[in-house]
Amino acid sequence: MMMRDQITVVPLFRGLRPEQCQALADIAIGKTYAKGQNIFAEGAEAAGFYVLVSGRVKVYKLSPEGKEQILHVIEPHDAFGEAAVFAGHRFPAHADAMEASKTLFFPRHAFLALVERNPSLALNMLAELSRRLHRFANLIESLSLKEVPGRLAAHLLYLSDRQGDRDELLLDLSKVQLASLLGTIPETLSRVLAKMVREGLIEVQEGRHIRLLDRESLEELATGERRLGAGI
Structure with missing residues (x-):
């Protein structure tokens, strides 16, 4: 697939004209990463942002004790690291x-120069950035206000929506x-999970x-x- 064609399917760039997609393709640099390789570290200068073409990327924070908190799992066609680029800040999390x-x-500099010449680029991206902010707000609400069963239920429903509103889901992450x-x-x-199975909410298959x-x-x-019964 040509680089311009890869750009046209990115939600962040939805609605751009062909010449705008070509202008983005002209400044894009292809990069590859092995499993487990760090893409950027928290606190590093945000020299640019990324669009995932294939594979998966986790964006996460580390506590002082080294505990990992995954914030996002990036899927193909998703952009990541763009907020720090717009703000001119350092990356607020790690990405592997x-x-x-x-x-x-x-x-960053080539992209911002392109936006200066084509202000409609930024306008087209605002809607997607707003959706990202909404998802992040939901994550904060879930982690701070919901108990684990509620968080898991919300995630399963999110997966169902993402996988075509299906009742049979594939968990795309390990248990850890x-x-x-x-x-x-x-x-x-x-x-x-075991409690949800016992209460007839889900069935864990092979x-x-x-x-x-x-x-x-x-x-x-x-x-x-609703709350699950006692014993969790």
Whole structure:
């Protein structure tokens, strides 16, 4: 796929004219990363931002004790690191490749010069940046206000929506990674999953496949209208 074609499918650049996509392609630099390789570190100068072409990337924070909190899992066509570039700040978190990954890198100075010549570029990107802010606000709310069952229920419903509103889901993270994303530990996550199975909300199938059996109850868990029984 040509670089311009890769850019046209990126939500951050949705609605741009062909010549604008070509201008972005002209400044983009292809980069590849091995599984586990660091892409940028918290506190590093935000010299540009990235679009994931293939693979997966985790954006995360580390506590002083070294505990990892995953903030986002970046999927193909998603941009990451762009907020720091616009603000002229350093990266506020770490980013590592979760598997062999290819990215497009947009150098900050070249990108901002392009925006100055084409202000509509920035206007087109505002909607996607607003959606990112909304998702991040939901994450903060989930971690601070919801108990683990509510966080897990919300995540399962999010996966269902992302995978075509299906009831049969593929968990795309390991148990350790999912626990980190939900702000808990693997042992607690296992107990919550087992409790959801016993209460007939989900069915855990072979591998990382989960079937949603009671979507209404999961939605009530996610919104705090319902709680799982005792014993978690």
